[in-house]
Amino acid sequence: MTEFPPIDFSTTTTTSLVDDSTSDFLAREQAILGEDAARFGGINGSANELERFPDLSTGDVDPTTLNVTPSIGIGLGLGNEFPPVSAISDITRAQQTIDEREERNREKHEKTIEQAHADIDRFYEDYNAKKINILKQNEIDEAEFLAERERLASGTTWERVCKILGLTSAQSKTPFINQKDVTRFKELLLSLKSDENAPGAAGY
Template identity: 30%
Template sequence: MSDFGDFSSSSNDPTADFLARERAVLGGDADIFTTLDDTTSPTSFTATPDLGRSSALSQYGAMSPSSAVSTPANDYSVFESSYPKAENLETSKAFHKAMLPEEEPDVVRQWREKQKQVIAKRDEEESIKKQEVLNKAREDIDRFYEDYNDKKQKAIEENREREDKMLKSREESSASTNIWNSVSREFDISNAKAAYPTRDVSRMKGIILDLRKDQNAPGTIIS
């Protein structure tokens, strides 16, 4: 082995140096990650491994998963105990308090109740007024149809009376032997002056009266 020179490792362990530098960087927070197993430094590799088969096998045996990777059982418990629970944090309490509904002040509650009463009273008045309008509308509609039916019945009776008079006059005219009597009934042969301006028909009235009185007038005898 003297042909390869002196490959002996230095007195300082590189793994311990690395952990010391990390601890210096973390400062006071390094205590959080401190475990009981940190007192024993992990096994370091030899700087100059033996070229023999036995030393190589022993080295690979040292790097087995069970020995190389080890997670202490109390790592998580130490980490969890180092930090307070979320329920104990001031920020979580403030957030929870902010999410809770705030109690209404007395002034706001009184104003809300007063507004509710005002709205209820206004709705009641509007409902009463609406009912009054509907009742009046129904009464007006009923009155309208009553008047309409009365006028309709009255017009029917007047038309029936007029029709009866016309039929009676026609029967009398047809039974009379003097046609000029029927003609004279169709004209106003009275001497009363009309209330509205009309054409002068006094001469025609006189002729009709003369024909009605004349027994020999044409059309007097109806066969």
């Protein structure tokens, strides 16, 4: 039976094997990366550089020795970017108040426009009604004027005078301003009216 040399399990031999394995691994990684190997720090180092990292198995690691990048928003002043809940509630109530005020203003504006349209319509209705009444009254006045003019156009001058004064007899009431007795004057006008040959009876 072939005898093999005894295996030395001492610390020196184990450490040597670990160093050789680590060196081979780093060499293979550097060969794979090629020119990009320089971009990654620590690849050209030896296995002994791994000793810089603390042993996490013991649990006695000082957090200050770990170069840990803080999470986003922690320690960078980003944790208070959002307002507190009370501020959000105030903003919501303020926005609600603004919306309600705008709604009231909109309704008031619409009512004002409706009232203005109603007032304009009522104005034109009254205007048109008054215009129609005035036109009708003008037609009536015009017809009466033409009829009176036609009535006064006939007869002698003195007949027309008596018609204007409303004289039919000496006792007829006449629109004289003074209160003197004008019976004699009325009789004179009536006599001129009945005489076709009276002076001025032929016309104006």
